[in-house]
Amino acid sequence: DTGVSQDPRHKITKRGQNVTFRCDPISEHNRLYWYRQTLGQGPEFLTYFQNEAQLEKSRLLSDRFSAERPKGSFSTLEIQRTEQGDSAMYLCASSSLPGLAGDGEQFFGPGTRLTVL
């Protein structure tokens, strides 16, 4: 399967613990996005990378959140000192650059569901 993959699919943690999620994009895609989806809502944009550069961060991305894409391939999203309000589905997507093959369409992974107790 050459789609976007995310690991783990589910994570249960206690409040105050740190968690890290991984996203592997489609291999030829330059852009990688993180979204958060809470129950009953649509996904909300968190941040995106073009290659290894983090180009935009949402106000939703508090200081406890950090994302990296060190080699321009996979990305990690870390949440420090988790809170119950962090419970959500964290989605990753990737795309080629607009104007290239695929016209910038974002392809989504299955998500990581985080539950903070």
Add this chain to the structure above:
Amino acid sequence: AQSVTQLDSHVSVSEGTPVLLRCNYSSSYSPSLFWYVQHPNKGLQLLLKYTSAATLVKGINGFEAEFKKSETSFHLTKPSAHMSDAAEYFCVVGTGANNLFFGTGTRLTVIP
């Protein structure tokens, strides 16, 4: 600023009858508009997209949507619902930076 409003949180149709999922958008410039579908335990999948070409956009699985600038609408339709269409549908507006703003979703139930 960009936003989308999905007018129905839940739509229920009988199998074989038409589907209409309503969406209104707000954008400060000519928008890119999308419909995504999310089946349980599966990733979001693009159904169709509008990017200022033809106003009637055809997508996968028999879905289509019409961009109406005067009404700021981008409603999703399908002539005949199938059981496999039951899912959550999101209307989405794209920004110039290629980021996506999602609506709150419409859950489609198909009754046998």
